Amino acid sequence: MGKEQIKNESITRQEDDFAQWYTDVCKKAELMDYSSVKGFIVYRPYGFAIWEQIRNYLDARFKETGHENVYMPSVIPESLFNKEKEHVEGFAPETLVATIGGNAPIEDRLIIRPTSEILFCEHYQKIINSYRDLPKLYNQWCSVVRWEKTTRPFLRGAEFLWQEGHTMHETEEEARTETLRMLQIYDDLGRDVLAVPFLKGRKTEKEKFAGAKETYTIEALMPDGKALQSGTTHYFGQGFAKAFGIQFQGRDGKLYNPHQTSWGVSTRLLGSIIMVHGDDNGLVLPPKVAPIQVAVIPIAQQKPGVIPAAREVAKTLKDAGFRVKLDESDKTPGWKFSEYEMKGVPLRVELGPRDIEAGQCVLAKRNDGTKITVKLDELASKVKELLELIHTEMYQKAYRFVEEHTRECHSLEEIEQALNDRCYAKVMWDEEEESENKIKELYQATARCMPFNQIPFGDTCPISGKPAKKVVIFGRAY
């Protein structure tokens, strides 16, 4: 079977089977492929290029805010791993453990890093001596391994790519500020780059990260009503620092433990992009991360003058700084249209003999299918304008979806109804874990976060009947 046929098969419709639609898009848009080890995927060029765009944006923002990149070992000795109790309990069940090196057993077995708090702490212990050494603002881009039972491309992997920031501060206040600053950078990424509106807030005690004092989150709402935790930032207090003996001489000459944060986003963001924006024709990519922003498709390309004109158009757009793909292959225009739709290319340029004669071309917007005829001499400025418009439209559509799918609930019945209607259930909560457990048992939903926007809409927790203390948002989750 030729490649063309494979590609041009249609994909499952979202309303028929959303999970299958997702898998189809991942495969047919050539974002990833499976390997022979469950949960370890191949990031294909098109998928990896999206991640590179995300990385470039974040890396620049991290550096602007004084962070430095490092690379830590990919393995953690088991003895070291067991040093911070809460942390190890969170990760031990899903570790991959190397026991043989150079054909001989390894005495202190090596855990393939599931996250690197421990490695950073081991290093910080050696290099932090004085308040003058603080803050330490380190980040690393790497892969991590978690031996998950149920895996799905980008959403939950045995291996995934991410960045993990690990910082050490002189004061609690400074560390807390860092935790919120990094969350804001993630939120900016959503709004300005991915066109994904994130719900921002603090995790409940039950849902916070193993070993953290506080966890903050950005959550994205998927069309199937499930939340996707898309990034987190943690304030650790001094717990790890104490466990690892990290001390510095303060301005008063006394010894103190520094205050720590960590924060990360992963290739899970690709799952967000796919689900938030995609449709029955495939991916719909936000222009800022699209590896191809404009696909140029010649019509009747065998006719004289068409290919040269198409090349001219592609060159003009490339020179203007856009990421452009000119497809001169011998496939039909219709086939090409559907391929670049599947790949979510934001703008398509159609250019045929009559267009050329009239000094114009047709631009088709991937996000809503509208077509606009544009004079060739205005093309670059029009493309710039349209890419910005597409970003805004995509963001607004996603934002409206979240608004329309967030419901204030005053009773258990309303909570159940909201969840079944693919909505976030916003609840006045008594701040008791028992209430969270009840929602989990009854409706398989968890507290996604306590949103920053804490505007009370009642006095009583509808789960327990006790006085309400916090606004919390429940949702089913990936």
Place this chain on the structure above:
Amino acid sequence: MGKEQIKNESITRQEDDFAQWYTDVCKKAELMDYSSVKGFIVYRPYGFAIWEQIRNYLDARFKETGHENVYMPSVIPESLFNKEKEHVEGFAPETLVATIGGNAPIEDRLIIRPTSEILFCEHYQKIINSYRDLPKLYNQWCSVVRWEKTTRPFLRGAEFLWQEGHTMHETEEEARTETLRMLQIYDDLGRDVLAVPFLKGRKTEKEKFAGAKETYTIEALMPDGKALQSGTTHYFGQGFAKAFGIQFQGRDGKLYNPHQTSWGVSTRLLGSIIMVHGDDNGLVLPPKVAPIQVAVIPIAQQKPGVIPAAREVAKTLKDAGFRVKLDESDKTPGWKFSEYEMKGVPLRVELGPRDIEAGQCVLAKRNDGTKITVKLDELASKVKELLELIHTEMYQKAYRFVEEHTRECHSLEEIEQALNDRCYAKVMWDEEEESENKIKELYQATARCMPFNQIPFGDTCPISGKPAKKVVIFGRAY
């Protein structure tokens, strides 16, 4: 002990103990730190930033030449690993093997990738069907693990960072061209970026990569006379393709195996930079990869006007696109001089009250210590000129060293003498492995390569007395 004291300790002199000098520089210039697992190092911000510069240069060159980045799994099932016999024999003795996942034994044990030929082949087998799918020009940036017994920072690690290109081609000719094209890009990196002149050539049968038909290499000569293999490119022929059943329908409708290449450079290049350019005061960084290109040091900074003037200078240079560090800390200028010397910063700006009055500053070149007084209004253009000059001088010095340490040898005695004089021994070779073995036994030296420049200087192989067929260069190696 405070940090300042640690930093300002002097390092071992090269002539006293070159190996210790190297380790001292790695640590004191804050390039790396050890972790608790042997051979797994921490790439500290300053060291990692050099790697980032190398990566940025190469990544752009790879993309210009049509390559795409991907990310493959970090593990290889043992059953798959055993598929290509020569390859597995090359790597099996130094693999790290994971045997436990989620607290349960793993049936098909997982090898932490030592290199990814196998993973690429597994994927290519699925996505290559037609000559239209070729070439596939993939690259990945990642870490690899090799359970080495003797490890040294950057030079030989149990884990190191690298890029590995893996490409598939329709014809042998195209694949061979790729193998040489990528070697040329590595050579450009040496000449234009690292200021390291590489010896380029083909590896002998004995020294080529496990599974390759031909291996090409870039070799750098260290001051202690040892060669450092700094990058390799391989032409694989169709061996892997056959082992993994990778076939494509050719233009004539028949099935063929594609022709394969791979190529890589690693963080070993940092070892090259350190040793080729460093001196008894520490690192000497080539300007193109220096994380800090210019260090601005205020003199008598407590005097009015000095700090503002130094800030102005730093801003001017930053705005002109240079990587600049202004050190306003309360350490003495002398301390700062030696710190930025240790870190190999190519240019130092000294600015004191009298300079400011005279509208000038002093520039000190790290590579040779010369000082130049420059008018402040010509500073940016002078810095540009000097950084270029420093690059050229560093390259030329290193080039002369290689020239002066390459000796044509006509007898075993001359070979021994050359090696003992820290030189490459250039030999007319009979192309027999027996002769290579003899040199190895007698003098612990290996054939570094058959240089591209094959100008014969004799008819007889001085090792065997048989007719000579190839010019080969022997050296002791890292």
